[in-house]
Amino acid sequence: MKILPLAFDSIGTRSMATFVETKDVKIFIDPGVSLAPIRYGLPPHAIELKRMEEHWNKIVKLASESDILITSHYHFDHFDPNENLEIYENKTVLIKHPREKINFSQKGRSAYFLEQIKGLPKKLEYCDGREFEFGKTKIKFSQPVFHGTNPKLGWVTEVLIDDGSYKFIHTSDVEGPSQKDQTDFILENRPNLVFCDGPLSYMLGFRYSYESLNASVENMIKIINSCPLDAFVVDHHFLRDLRWKEKIAKVFEVADKKKIKILTAAEFLGKPIEMLEARRKELYKKYPEMKAVTKRKITEE
Ligand SMILES: [Zn+2]
Ligand SMILES: [Zn+2]
Numbered sequence: 385m386k387i388l389p390l391a392f393d394s395i396g397t398r399s400m401a402t403f404v405e406t407k408d409v410k411i412f413i414d415p416g417v418s419l420a421p422i423r424y425g426l427p428p429h430a431i432e433l434k435r436m437e438e439h440w441n442k443i444v445k446l447a448s449e450s451d452i453l454i455t456s457h458y459h460f461d462h463f464d465p466n467e468n469l470e471i472y473e474n475k476t477v478l479i480k481h482p483r484e485k486i487n488f489s490q491k492g493r494s495a496y497f498l499e500q501i502k503g504l505p506k507k508l509e510y511c512d513g514r515e516f517e518f519g520k521t522k523i524k525f526s527q528p529v530f531h532g533t534n535p536k537l538g539w540v541t542e543v544l545i546d547d548g549s550y551k552f553i554h555t556s557d558v559e560g561p562s563q564k565d566q567t568d569f570i571l572e573n574r575p576n577l578v579f580c581d582g583p584l585s586y587m588l589g590f591r592y593s594y595e596s597l598n599a600s601v602e603n604m605i606k607i608i609n610s611c612p613l614d615a616f617v618v619d620h621h622f623l624r625d626l627r628w629k630e631k632i633a634k635v636f637e638v639a640d641k642k643k644i645k646i647l648t649a650a651e652f653l654g655k656p657i658e659m660l661e662a663r664r665k666e667l668y669k670k671y672p673e674m675k676a677v678t679k680r681k682i683t684e685e
Pocket of ligand 2: 399400459461462557620
């Protein structure tokens, strides 16, 4: 199985866009990318805007070549209902249920999205809790789980891709995992590799509690202790915190003993970590004059 993270926070944009290729099919999980509209009181720096354009171009290219497109939920860093809709043409599209277990804002967006892509996909299925087979490749979705620690931001579907000899799980935005059902999907399926968005620790103490961080650490340790992992990749929300590593020091300790690697998507790719959003203040200091434009809409979530 070939697994390629295309846009992630550790490589400079808000996203968990991932391309997966098995012997049977090419799959794209969450073709979307965004930036923080405001961080430290500052709008995105030109370097971030340029990076987002690069990432979007790569997403469009590989999503176009894919057979299956997956949308785990309707936040703009995970899908785009306006640009390059041709990527949906003739595809099997597996989406989070647009009307059930969904919050108000995402319900409006999913209806708009379905109107926008009407007639394009070859096949469109709601994926919540379901399993699909393509040759020897199985794609299995979790029941909807919280986007984080409560239903305020809605629900997401986690996804397992199993080609018969290797199992990969993409958790989408679980912000942890701090919840039992979010964790159980991973424990029950015993993956070899996990891409997890990690705790929302840059909001620790206001939008994310210490209890949730502790629960996430305990759950990550459970996963590391019981799954046959090559690596556990943490990224997305977690890589907006410059001090992310120390927040999960206990996880690193356990993983070290078991010789399991804890990586970011950047490291998984063999690239340096570039936390552009978390370093936005420095970017403005270093390159105050740089300018860039984007036609992509940048909004929170
Ligand atoms: Zn989200
Ligand atoms: Zn997200």
